[in-house]
Amino acid sequence: SGGFLDQLRFKGGIHLEKTTVKAVNNVSLFVNKGETLSVVGESGCGKSTLARVILGLYRPNAGKIFYGGQRIDTLSHEQWLPFRRKMQMIFQDPYASLNPRKTVRQTLEEPLRFHNPKMTSEEARDKVAYVMEQVGVDPAWIARHPHEFSGGQRQRISIARGLILDPDFIVADEPVSALDVSIQAQILNLLMDLREKHDLTYLFITHDLSVVHHISSRVAVLYLGTVCELASANDLFNEPRHPYTRALLSAIPKVGEKKAKHIKLKGEVPTPVNLPSGCVFHNRCVFARDRCKKEFPRLNELPNGSFVSCHGVEEGWDMG
Numbered sequence: 001s002g003g004f005l006d007q008l009r010f011k012g013g014i015h016l017e018k019t020t021v022k023a024v025n026n027v028s029l030f031v032n033k034g035e036t037l038s039v040v041g042e043s044g045c046g047k048s049t050l051a052r053v054i055l056g057l058y059r060p061n062a063g064k065i066f067y068g069g070q071r072i073d074t075l076s077h078e079q080w081l082p083f084r085r086k087m088q089m090i091f092q093d094p095y096a097s098l099n100p101r102k103t104v105r106q107t108l109e110e111p112l113r114f115h116n117p118k119m120t121s122e123e124a125r126d127k128v129a130y131v132m133e134q135v136g137v138d139p140a141w142i143a144r145h146p147h148e149f150s151g152g153q154r155q156r157i158s159i160a161r162g163l164i165l166d167p168d169f170i171v172a173d174e175p176v177s178a179l180d181v182s183i184q185a186q187i188l189n190l191l192m193d194l195r196e197k198h199d200l201t202y203l204f205i206t207h208d209l210s211v212v213h214h215i216s217s218r219v220a221v222l223y224l225g226t227v228c229e230l231a232s233a234n235d236l237f238n239e240p241r242h243p244y245t246r247a248l249l250s251a252i253p254k255v256g257e258k259k260a261k262h263i264k265l266k267g268e269v270p271t272p273v274n275l276p277s278g279c280v281f282h283n284r285c286v287f288a289r290d291r292c293k294k295e296f297p298r299l300n301e302l303p304n305g306s307f308v309s310c311h312g313v314e315e316g317w318d319m320g
């Protein structure tokens, strides 16, 4: 199976087209090798669903997923396995995602030996020690259980578990949200170091726009399963265009104060099962006009290469 995998290296990225899984509408995204694409949105916007579709945990009922040129959403379980090891996930809560009864060694060795049945115990132990060093956990602690570690260390161990199979692509779903603010930056820095050292590509999922500023190549802002804006991190933070992006940025004083005028959100997030007509954001948008209630705004490319889904941006309305 080595030759098979060699031909399926991550080249073009992952595309998710027209996925209509309930929580994710009209999403078309690609992730370039070596980049961090951050997907930002409030809870219930469909970002975790998107991650699970990409990883094959949910099957999309429409749309296609390509991993370097190869369509993967139609593969059988057996055909899926080689991709599965190349795509790993890091979860929000390391305590819930690590088995409390297993030692670090068991946690890290089990997937390793499952995917590499011929590996000797020495090789496995060396690999585990190496990966522990990579994430900054002392290999001398290999026989410890999760409860013997701090929250930050536990997240380092979950990251080690994500790395143990030498993945190309990592989906990190709110990887720092459960951690103290003082620890968050350490874990983000670790993830970025690992991306450099191991040539990784990330899909970084978060509700918190402030954590993605320095780690992202590009940012996609999702609202009720719809991409509002997709832009380079620089453009998104310096020149946000969609009213929802601008409202999110207004809520982060340090980042948003320079150019974005303060924008407030009206009302509540509707439920995804009862989507508003037209622009799904219209009941919360201070700039909404009649057209917004009737017509779904297309995701248009702007001259700077950003994509924005908003009638007001498209038609040049005065939006302050």
Ligand code: SF4
Binding pocket: 242, 243, 244, 279, 280, 281, 282, 283, 285, 286, 287, 288, 289, 292, 297, 309, 310, 311, 312, 313
């Ligand atoms: Fe607001 Fe209309 Fe733009 Fe939607 S399309 S974000 S309602 S201005």
Ligand code: MG
Binding pocket: 043, 047, 048
């Ligand atoms: Mg989630």
